[in-house]
Amino acid sequence: xxxxxxxxxxxITFALAAGATTIVGTGAAFAQETSGQPTTLxxxxxTGSRIKRxxxxxxxxxxxxxxxxxxxxxxxxxxxxxxxLTANGSALNTxxxxxxxxxxxxxxxxxxxxxxxxxxxxxxWVGGTGLGGAVDLNTIPTxxxxxxxxxxxxxxxxxxxxxxxxxVNVILRTDFDGAEANGYFGQFDxxxxxxxxxDITIGSSGDRFSAMFGAGYVKEDPVMAxxxxxxSEPVINTGSFFGSSTTPNGRFALCPFADPTVTFNRITGxxxxxxxxxxxxxxxxxxxxxxxxxxYNDGQTGNNWRNRTGADVYNFAPDNYLLTPQERKSIFxxxxxxxxxxxxxxxxxxxxxxxxxxxxxxxxxxLGSGPGAGVQARTISISEDNLYNPFGLPVxxxxxxxxxxxGRSFVQNVDTFAFSGxxxxxxxxxxxxxSWDAGxxxxxxxxxxxxxxxxxxxxxTNALGPSMLDVNGNPVCVRTAGDxxxxxxxxxxxxxxxxxxxxxxxxxxYSSFVAHDELGYRMxxxxxxxxxxxxxxxxxxxxxxAGVESRKENGFVQPDALIASGNTTGNAQTPTSGGFSVDExxxxxxxxxxxxxxxxxxxxxxxxxxxxxxxxxxxxxxxxFGFKWRPIDDLLVRGNWAQGFRAPSIAxxxxxxxxxxxxxxxxxxxxxxxxxxADAQARCxxxxxxxxxxxxxxxxxxxxxxxxxxxxxxxxTTTTFGFVYAPSFISGFDASLxxxxxxxxKGITTPTAQFILDQxxxxxxxxxxxxxxxxxxxxxxxxxxxxxxxxxxxVPSNRTIIEVEGYDLTLNYRLPETSWGRFSLTWDTTYMASxxxxxxxxxxxxxxxxxxxxxxxxxxxxxxxxxxxxxxxWASRFYSKQDEDCGTMVYYGWGELCSDEANEENRIGGTTYxxxxxxxNSPWNAKVTIGVNNILDKDPPVSYSTFxxx
Numbered sequence: 043x044x045x046x047x048x049x050x051x052x053x054i055t056f057a058l059a060a061g062a063t064t065i066v067g068t069g070a071a072f073a074q075e076t077s078g079q080p081t082t083l084x085x086x087x088x089t090g091s092r093i094k095r096x097x098x099x100x101x102x103x104x105x106x107x108x109x110x111x112x113x114x115x116x117x118x119x120x121x122x123x124x125x126x127l128t129a130n131g132s133a134l135n136t137x138x139x140x141x142x143x144x145x146x147x148x149x150x151x152x153x154x155x156x157x158x159x160x161x162x163x164x165x166x167w168v169g170g171t172g173l174g175g176a177v178d179l180n181t182i183p184t185x186x187x188x189x190x191x192x193x194x195x196x197x198x199x200x201x202x203x204x205x206x207x208x209x210v211n212v213i214l215r216t217d218f219d220g221a222e223a224n225g226y227f228g229q230f231d232x233x234x235x236x237x238x239x240x241d242i243t244i245g246s247s248g249d250r251f252s253a254m255f256g257a258g259y260v261k262e263d264p265v266m267a268x269x270x271x272x273x274s275e276p277v278i279n280t281g282s283f284f285g286s287s288t289t290p291n292g293r294f295a296l297c298p299f300a301d302p303t304v305t306f307n308r309i310t311g312x313x314x315x316x317x318x319x320x321x322x323x324x325x326x327x328x329x330x331x332x333x334x335x336x337x338y339n340d341g342q343t344g345n346n347w348r349n350r351t352g353a354d355v356y357n358f359a360p361d362n363y364l365l366t367p368q369e370r371k372s373i374f375x376x377x378x379x380x381x382x383x384x385x386x387x388x389x390x391x392x393x394x395x396x397x398x399x400x401x402x403x404x405x406x407x408x409l410g411s412g413p414g415a416g417v418q419a420r421t422i423s424i425s426e427d428n429l430y431n432p433f434g435l436p437v438x439x440x441x442x443x444x445x446x447x448x449g450r451s452f453v454q455n456v457d458t459f460a461f462s463g464x465x466x467x468x469x470x471x472x473x474x475x476x477s478w479d480a481g482x483x484x485x486x487x488x489x490x491x492x493x494x495x496x497x498x499x500x501x502x503t504n505a506l507g508p509s510m511l512d513v514n515g516n517p518v519c520v521r522t523a524g525d526x527x528x529x530x531x532x533x534x535x536x537x538x539x540x541x542x543x544x545x546x547x548x549x550x551x552y553s554s555f556v557a558h559d560e561l562g563y564r565m566x567x568x569x570x571x572x573x574x575x576x577x578x579x580x581x582x583x584x585x586x587x588a589g590v591e592s593r594k595e596n597g598f599v600q601p602d603a604l605i606a607s608g609n610t611t612g613n614a615q616t617p618t619s620g621g622f623s624v625d626e627x628x629x630x631x632x633x634x635x636x637x638x639x640x641x642x643x644x645x646x647x648x649x650x651x652x653x654x655x656x657x658x659x660x661x662x663x664x665x666x667f668g669f670k671w672r673p674i675d676d677l678l679v680r681g682n683w684a685q686g687f688r689a690p691s692i693a694x695x696x697x698x699x700x701x702x703x704x705x706x707x708x709x710x711x712x713x714x715x716x717x718x719x720a721d722a723q724a725r726c727x728x729x730x731x732x733x734x735x736x737x738x739x740x741x742x743x744x745x746x747x748x749x750x751x752x753x754x755x756x757x758x759t760t761t762t763f764g765f766v767y768a769p770s771f772i773s774g775f776d777a778s779l780x781x782x783x784x785x786x787x788k789g790i791t792t793p794t795a796q797f798i799l800d801q802x803x804x805x806x807x808x809x810x811x812x813x814x815x816x817x818x819x820x821x822x823x824x825x826x827x828x829x830x831x832x833x834x835x836x837v838p839s840n841r842t843i844i845e846v847e848g849y850d851l852t853l854n855y856r857l858p859e860t861s862w863g864r865f866s867l868t869w870d871t872t873y874m875a876s877x878x879x880x881x882x883x884x885x886x887x888x889x890x891x892x893x894x895x896x897x898x899x900x901x902x903x904x905x906x907x908x909x910x911x912x913x914x915x916w917a918s919r920f921y922s923k924q925d926e927d928c929g930t931m932v933y934y935g936w937g938e939l940c941s942d943e944a945n946e947e948n949r950i951g952g953t954t955y956x957x958x959x960x961x962x963n964s965p966w967n968a969k970v971t972i973g974v975n976n977i978l979d980k981d982p983p984v985s986y987s988t989f990x991x992x
Contacts (some may be wrong), residue, residue: 068504070525087164087193089211092200092587093573093632094477097392101648101680102778103191103667103764103850105129105870109215110185111904114915114959116228118239118260120187121146121179124210128872128900129194129850131421132893134176136262136398139363140990144398144454145170145178149785150194150898151846153879157756159197159205162212163390166201166593168460168485169563173597173618181394181458183372185224185241185258188215194850196760198664198686202591202626206686206758206786214390216376218245218254222808227603229981235365250380251426257373263874264367264401267991268360276359278984278992280669280936285355287413288406288441290542291338293350295326295411295439300490306438311410311420313438314423326439328410336440338541346540357404361449385467388481394458402450405495405611407538409440409502414703414746418499418609427523428639430537430544434843440506441991442538446545447554449832450495460485464569476574483567493557493602500555502536509535555609563692567593581634581645588629596621597692602801613701618749620696624689628652644672654687656946657833658695659754662687665913678766680780686758691692694790694838694910697749699816700946704745709803710829720913721793722803725811729825736829743831745795750819750837764850774856774866781849789842793821795834804978863909871901890924890950892989898922903913911963916956923952926987939986951983 088096090102105127110125125135131152136143147155149655155176167177176645183532193209201209226239236262245254267273276284278888287293297306297313304325306313314322328336329347335845337350374392381387408415424430424437431437464481469925519533520526521868525700534552537544571589578584598619605976630650636642650670655661667686673679674714709718715735718726727733793801793810798821812822814835852867877886877896886896899922928940928948937943959973984992 049546054440057408064223073951089161089209090193090195090200091632092571092589092628093585095632099670099678099766100680101646101670102112102193102195102197103680103762103778103782105189105194105358105852107192109188110282110963112184112190113971114906115917116226116959116975118226118228118237118262119146120184120190120212121148124148124179124192124279127192128870128902129192129208130900132895136366136368137364137991138144138893139267139366139400140402142366142398142400144180144366144368144396144456145176145453146180147176148179148190148210150210150873151782151848153207153291153784153786153844153846154896155383155391156691157204157206157207159201159203159207160203162460163210163214163462164525165462165483165981166565166567167212167269168458168487168544168565169595169597169691170487170712173561173563173620173691173697173966175693177690178396178456180368180370180396180456181456181460182212183241183256183374183392183394184239184260185243185372186214186374186392187376187789188213194780195682195762196666196684196686196758196784197757199628199684200630201622202214202593202652202654203687203689203755205392206756206760207784211937212933213975214376215243215256216373216378217247217252218243219252219454220245227665230265232265234269235265237261240260247938253377254587255373257376258625260368260370260372260722262365262368264363265365265400266360267362267364269502270364272984273362273364273991274359275357275992276934276990277931277986281444282355283934283936285357285359286403286406286443287355288408288443289337289354289356290342290443290445291354291800292443292538293337293354293412293441293543294424294437294539295335296326296329296433296435298327298331298435298437300435301325304834306423306436308421308423311412311415311423311628313436321732322409323737327572329433332340338539345797347817351846354756356443358443359990361403363399363401364991366398366400368396370397371395373932375401376528382464383423384469385464385465387463389461389463391461392459394456396454396456396458397956398454398456400452402452404443404445404447404449405497407442407444407497407502407611408497409506410437411439412441414515416499416608416611416614416701419611422499422503422506424538425508425523428506429509429511429517429535429541432539433951437539440538441682444495444497444545444550444554445542446550447495450493451797453492453494454489455492456487456489458487461954463924472577476572478572480570483565484570485565487563489561491557491559491561493559493612494554496557496604497611498555498604499611500610501555504530504533505536505549505553506538509656537586555602555604555610557605557612558641559602559605560600561598563595563597567591567597579634579863580639581637583634585632587628587632589627590623590627591628593626594621594623595692599698608701613703616748618693618697618698620697620749622656622658622689622692622695623654624654624655626652633966640672641726644670644678646670648682650977651956652990656755658690658751662755662757676767676769680765681763682761684760688756688758688790690753690755690790693749694753695749695751698745699746702745703743703748704795706743706745706831708799708831709742710799711735713738717747718804725803725806726829729829730827731825731829735866738830743795743832743834745836747792747836748815748816750839751817751839752819753790754788754840756782756789756840760784772855773858774854776854779849781847783847784845786842786844788840789844790838790840791842792838793836793841795836798823798836841880843880844888845878845881846874848872848874863912866906868904869901870903871899874898888922890926891986891987892987895921895924897924912961913963914958914960916958920954921952924950926985927948928986931986936986951984953980953983955980 074564133147133149160177191211197205228237241258243256253397303315315325317323339348372394378388455801466478466479513839519530521528573587575583633647637644651665664685668682670680710731712735766778768776801807856866901920903918929946959977
């Protein structure tokens with residue numbers, strides 16, 4: 043199809059390819075040798091603008107990766123490639139086992155993956171599974187990707203919500219003519235973590251019709267944490283010290299109910315007697331009657347039980363995945379048909395299936411007075427009349443890790459489908475050129491989760507209750523001790539008091555269960571856009587783009603019935619469903635004021651504004667202003683000011699209430715109360731806490747977490763200023779430097795339980811002392827008569843202020859071709875100058891918090907060499923040093939491992955990784971590449987505060 047551009051067809055056709063592949067991030071274009079015949083360029087879209095233009099340079103900084111750059115990294119996932127970008131911070135990926143879900147996300151500027159907008163072909167991509175929100179980059183078929191463009195600027199006025207930290211635009215292949223097949227195989231030097239990728243693409247392109255079809259398959263095998271020294275212990279170099287107190291041999295205590303001073307509460311699982319002050323204290327004992335807990339003796343003596351000691355901790359680390367596995371199957375198609383000389387129908391569709399898994403150490407069965415037991419679990423004890431209880435007393439404290447299950451396996455089976463269809467066209471009015479498009483985008487995620495290794499609380503109640511042998515000598519559960527007439531059909535008595543192996547398959551089949559959860563997400567968007575020329579100005583044509591969009595999103599989470607009821611050893615969760623709709627309209631202007639005059643070879647302004655109307659929080663208007671000024675041919679100066687917003691996600695609005703059991707040190711407990719200031723103590727007493735504080739006992743308390751339907755949108759302001767310098771006296775060299783600053787108001791955050799209590803009691807912030815209400819989205823807590831926490835609710839709220847500031851530097855140098863070949867270099871660096879939260883004045887740059895990196899510098903260097911059919915790449919990835927709090931290590935006597943024990947800090951050293959590859963273009967039209975990532979075998983730095991992986 044020919045879309046005429048009249049006067050504008052005086053540009054060069056290769057500018058888009060050059061801007062996308064060889065001039066990464068600057069928008070400058072290198073000259074290209076030609077045969078003497080003039081070439082032409084049609085107008086194109088540049089990420090960050092809706093106006094078609096012949097230039098790839100805009101006022102906004104854009105970094106781009108070509109297909110060749112992607113393939114040179116030796117990675118099988120679009121997500122892994124994007125995570126290597128210097129502007130990316132800490133985001134979910136397949137190295138997250140405990141808390142992961144198989145997704146890989148991007149978090150530009152480390153502001154969170156929900157503040158980075160992901161587009162495919164310039165259109166909003168399908169949100170994550172269940173309740174939308176951040177995009178899973180693994181749902182984009184790697185084989186279909188042509189290039190990746192990263193807009194390092196706010197763009198809500200162009201694209202709407204979520205484009206606060208920036209935009210990642212994945213461009214898929216089009217107009218492919220022929221056939222192509224690719225195969226990839228990789229493995230770690232330890233012989234594990236095998237990765238395979240295979241894809242095929244077939245296409246045909248004619249004068250009026252083009253079509254392309256592709257299919258891909260990726261399989262990534264796991265790596266066990268026990269197979270790497272840095273993850274083989276809960277905290278490296280400390281053995282099992284920081285392991286779990288819930289062991290395969292168990293941790294138990296008895297309740298001597300024959301003692302008239304002892305009270306055994308079967309509702310709370312507590313076994314207590316009054317102390318000297320008349321307050322209840324634990325009355326649990328060992329089999330010999332002494333106070334304390336006992337554990338199964340693993341055969342060292344003839345006695346099956348012995349006293350438990352502090353050394354009885356379990357190293358759970360080797361039973362976890364370090365790198366989680368997944369398998370992806372994808373198909374994609376693209377077609378276009380010219381209906382007339384000026385109208386085209388285009389269609390793109392993709393389907394991706396992902397099967398992924400996380401594996402944790404076996405389920406800790408914690409019942410009765412065991413720390414962290416849930417509401418229902420507290421009611422369970424091992425009956426004195428249970429077949430496997432030899433003590434004649436109820437076992438009131440139960441902690442036993444069920445290694446017989448093989449661990450807790452979390453498997454996701456996710457189907458992602460996306461479709462985009464549109465009519466595109468152009469027309470002229472006089473000598474003015476206009477283009478238009480109208481169409482729709484549809485996306486859906488359907489996910490089924492399977493969790494193995496959990497236990498049914500109702501079944502445990504029966505299996506640990508009274509039991510006996512039936513007339514055939516088979517163990518059966520009974521409701522009344524000694525009465526076979528009350529046999530519970532199908533119930534198999536459970537032996538938790540033995541070591542590993544005492545839980546037989548028959549016992550496990552009755553007491554455990556497999557959880558099946560369903561999650562769904564739908565997005566439907568309609569759009570219409572028009573752009574074109576308005577009037578001739580001294581610097582060129584005044585151009586505009588305008589459009590309307592309407593989008594609906596909805597999702598649901600339907601947990602397993604047992605999980606929804608709370609009758610499980612895992613955390614309870616209630617079903618969730620919800621959605622929102624939004625109608626939007628926008629206008630963008632490009633105003634070229636001057637061109638080819640002294641001091642202004644080019645001066646152009648860019649204006650845009652967008653109105654968005656949500657049926658949840660209301661409406662919002664977001665605008666931007668940008669400029670680019672070229673005082674001389676070699677120098678481009680650019681800057682932007684942009685407003686942005688992020689609408690609350692479905693998850694943040696509608697997530698059902700779920701249990702969580704964090705470790706919390708209540709300021710009003712008896713250990714901390716004496717250290718409080720007088721006014722803080724008075725606040726404890728006013729809440730009904732006894733004088734001197736209460737005995738918290740269990741460091742884990744049950745809290746409720748959920749959504750908040752009264753959330754408002756986040757608001758942001760982004761400012762950038764920079765330049766692009768391409769000196770004419772250095773052929774093939776260009777440099778760009780951009781300063782950026784982002785401020786977020788009304789940031790949505792979910793406060794921790796510790797933060798809520800500290801804010802109320804210590805900081806005297808009454809906003810956190812509320813009687814909590816899910817319906818009203820009120821964060822707060824209530825207490826029982828003894829002073830302990832009764833209910834604590836933590837839901838997201840618009841409380842946070844975030845400010846980040848930094849610089850991006852990109853250098854490119856494509857050296858002239860010599861007899862030694864052609865060399866090119868790309869050096870991309872992000873310098874983080876400041877990270878501040880809530881205006882507290884603390885700059886967090888260089889400070890590390892569990893799985894949250896605040897590197898001052900991230901830098902990537904890519905060198906490429908080409909000579910005939912041979913080529914090679916060398917890539918270096920640098921991460922600057924960070925400091926972490928090492929107080930926990932000092933407190934527990936491991937301070938010598940900290941680099942600065944005196945100040946309770948540890949230095950996480952800066953690290954550089956090097957990757958290399960060599961390729962050969964064979965005579966049979968194939969390319970063969972072999973490469974090694976981390977070729978110098980650099981070990982990662984050690985952290986002593988990171989959960990689950992040092």
